[in-house]
Amino acid sequence: MHSSRSPRRLLSSAVATLALAALGLGLAGPAPDASGADHTAFRPAAQTAAVTFSDDFDGPAGSAVDGAKWQIETGDNVNNHERQYYTAGNRNAALDGQGHLVITARKENPGNYQCWYGRCEYTSARLNTAGRFTTTYGRVEARMKVPRGQGMWPAFWMLGNDIGQVGWPNSGEIDVMENVGFEPSTVHGTLHGPGYSGSGGIGAGYTLPGGQAFADAFHTFAVDWSPGRITWSVDGTVYQTLTPADLGGRTWVFDKPFFLILNLAVGGYWPGDPDGSTVFPQQLVVDHVRVTTADTPTTGGPITGIGGKCVDVAGAATANGTAVQLYDCNGTAAQRWTVGADGTIRALGKCLDVASGGTADGTVVQLWECNGSAAQRWAVPAARDIVNPQANKCLDAAGGSSASGTRLQIWTCTGGAHQKWTVTR
Known part of the structure; x- marks a missing residue:
């Protein structure tokens, strides 16, 4: 990623500290002739996909997310100089009754929340699956419609489940999708690890054709992840693959369990702060989050x-x-x-x-x-x-x-x- 962002993974609240403590406890010469006797023609193997995590966000309008799948983080984030305070419950993260999760960023502070810079100016929400679900490999995807406007920073990403023991960036971070408001047509996919974190993360961007904006419609953001290989796509179009060979000799830390994170940040080093052109409230609308593992490949051959x-x-x-x-x-x-x-x-x-x-x-x-x-x-x-x-x-x-x-x-x-x-x- 070609940003100047700093570590974004830790919040200053007691809730975040307890979440990491829970992670630390494990919650969450030549050979013979090859004249085989089988001369039948090759047939593609059938696909057997196991869904290991799925949330379609069905439920009554205004209800909170499923607490068996997600926990809500609270607090601010000084690491990136973000401006929002992440609230609990369903105030800034709620179902819309039409099969969507809506994460809303508002210019408000009804609870007199205090941030690193003083009295907080904005509220939003951040959810993760730590202690509830982790995955090692598979297809990790979310179908979402992002907000628009200067200072908006939606993201769908993952952190290594061992962050409570080894810290960040040794835990590893896989950013499936990030968007910053000043780039309405572009999203980024990035890896962060020891020696390649923050602004030194390794990744690439994907830009929609014809000046389209990601805020105009739903799009599916995914990684296909296997040992030593992660591939990013948007709506099925692959735009980047990274392997250990792409890290310049630095350590690959992505062959272990990770948990999922969804959030909408406001402001920060990379996106910059909102300005007079930014309209509030803004929403990150999530249609589904799904993790599948293909037990059998779809095809095969020589x-x-x-x-x-x-x-x-x-x-x-x-x-x-x-x-x-x-x-x-x-x-x-x-x-x-x-x-x-x-x-x-x-x-x-x-x-x-x-x-x-x-x-x-x-x-x-x-x-x-x-x-x-x-x-x-x-x-x-x-x-x-x-x-x-x-x-x-x-x-x-x-x-x-x-x-x-x-x-x-x-x-x-x-x-x-x-x-x-x-x-x-």
């Missing part, structure tokens, strides 16, 4: 590499430890791979695995029973590398060879042709 050869399970064997190699493409089940949302790459009902969980150059890969370990997690970025995040090394054809029977291994990423792969999805 993975091709150097010399046009295919990634192949030697002899189409299914025994643990069977070699994975390059071989002439033949359309058999030994060469049909599926890439899962959980970061696995599978064939013949088993997983592509780094032998013994090794991280050294030259460690061979094999077929092994799927066990959820880091040795079986892979990132498949647009650059066509296939990376094991644990080792931070690339899938590699040994010796740079394209001969059938060449064993596959992990090796320091060089960008060479023997480390480039085309994955059929």
Whole structure:
């Protein structure tokens, strides 16, 4: 993100302190021939999507959000020099009776709230799922219509569930969507972590075509998150993917549980304060928040590499430890791979695995029973590398060879042709 923003994650209230304390307690050589006998044509695997969190905000107009799913934070935020006071209950966050959550920012102070700068000038709301729901990987999305005007700062984002133990930015922060009022046509998706936080966050923006404003209609903001890989989209259009290779050697802290946050801030270092052009009240209208995990990929097929050869399970064997190699493409089940949302790459009902969980150059890969370990997690970025995040090394054809029977291994990423792969999805 190209902002000058400071950490936005902590409020000064006792409620926020208790929430973090709750988090601290855990609440919240060549191989055999590959002549497999199965010559049936490839058929796409069926999609099995598990909904792990969903809120469609159904309920009577004026009612508060579901307390089993969300907690309401209160207080101000000196870290960003935001101007609002976040209130409790349904005063600034309420259902509209039409299937929406409405977070309202008002220029008022009925409770004589005190902020870092004196008597607060605005009220708003901030909700999170800490102690109620966390997720590691999956598709995280919200369909929303944002407010408009100078000084408005709506956001849908996530924080690492271990923030109570390690603090921010070591906990990590995934900003699914942020908008600032002076950019009505643009939203931002950003990662924050150790050495790349605040104004040094790593991310990108997405701009609507033709001068459209995000405040004019509902839009769906999402990340698709798997081991070592996070992809951002707006209305299904992907605009950014980040992997550990994009952090310049800094630590990737995004393979662990995170909780969700929705808020509407007023003012601050990045958006600037409201001015005479800003009309109040302003509203962030949320149609739904949903988290799904794809247990089975939607498609699958060959993975091709150097010399046009295919990634192949030697002899189409299914025994643990069977070699994975390059071989002439033949359309058999030994060469049909599926890439899962959980970061696995599978064939013949088993997983592509780094032998013994090794991280050294030259460690061979094999077929092994799927066990959820880091040795079986892979990132498949647009650059066509296939990376094991644990080792931070690339899938590699040994010796740079394209001969059938060449064993596959992990090796320091060089960008060479023997480390480039085309994955059929």
